[in-house]
Amino acid sequence: LRRRCETIPPFTAPHNPLCFKRAFLLNDNHSAEAADGISMSNFRVLYLTESDVQIHVGLFTAGSSSWRRTVMNNEAEMRFMGHAAGYMYWHCQDGTVAALDLSTAAEDSSSFALPMPNAHWDPYDPSSIKDITVATGRDGEARIVVACAGEIVRVFARLQGACIEWMLEKSIQISPAMFGLESLQNWVFRRGSDSGLHDRGQVVIVLFIGQNYEHGTWKFTLDIDTLEAERLLNADAYPTKLPWPPTLHACTDHA
16 A cells, blocks of 8 residues: 655634634646646645635645745635636625635735626625636636626626736627526526546536425536536536545465
8 A cells, every 4th residue: 555645734724613714725836747637746735714804725735845825804704606717706795806826825905896886795685696717618717607687697808918908808698598498586606626627618506496495406516618507416526537546455365
C-alpha cells in the first residue's frame, strides 16, 4: 500500500456558532501542471467562515507550512456566488459584487456594480434579481450570470484589460421548451461549491417540481452559448476519472 499525503494545520477563526463554513480543493492556476488537474505538488485548499459581519478566508498551498489569511468585512448581507477563472465572488444585498483573488487570497481593491438596473436582491421586490451565479466561459474567463424578472437570464463578461468593469454580453429568454417541459413553476441556479465541476460555458439550473415543491427537484446544465440543456441524472455525484489514487498493491500467499 502506497499513499502520498500532506498534513495541513487547522484553520482557526473567531468562534461563532452561527457562521457558515466552506472548504474547497483547488489547483494552482499558475502551475505548469494545473492543466493536468490537482496533484500533491500544485493543490490549494481554500477555507471560508462566513457570518453576517465578516468572512474569514484562509489559503493553504502545497509545500507551505501555514495558512495565508485575510478578512472581508460585510457592509451588507452577502450571498456566495461561486468561483470561476481564479476568483471567488459574492453578491451583496445592495447590488454590488465582491471578488476574491484565489492566487493571493486578497480581496480586490473595491467591489463593483453590474451595469444593469435593479441589481439588488430582495425577496419582496419583484423587480430585483431572482438569482445570480458565476461560470467559466469557453475562453477561460469568468461570466456573471443573472436571473431577472420575466424568465430572462443576463450574462456579463469582464471588459478586456479591466479589473472591475463588466459589460452585458447577452440576454437569454428561458422557456420550458429548453428543458423539454410544458411549463416552468420555479427555478434557481445551483450556486457554490459545485460551480467548477461542470464544463466551461455551463450553469446548473434547479427546477422545482410542483407549485409547493412537494415533488422534489430536477437539475439541468444549461450551455449559455448554445442554449442546450441536459438533465443531470446523478447531480449530487462527484465526477471522477480512473485510475483514482491511492494505488493499491496486494498479494496473496497460498499455503
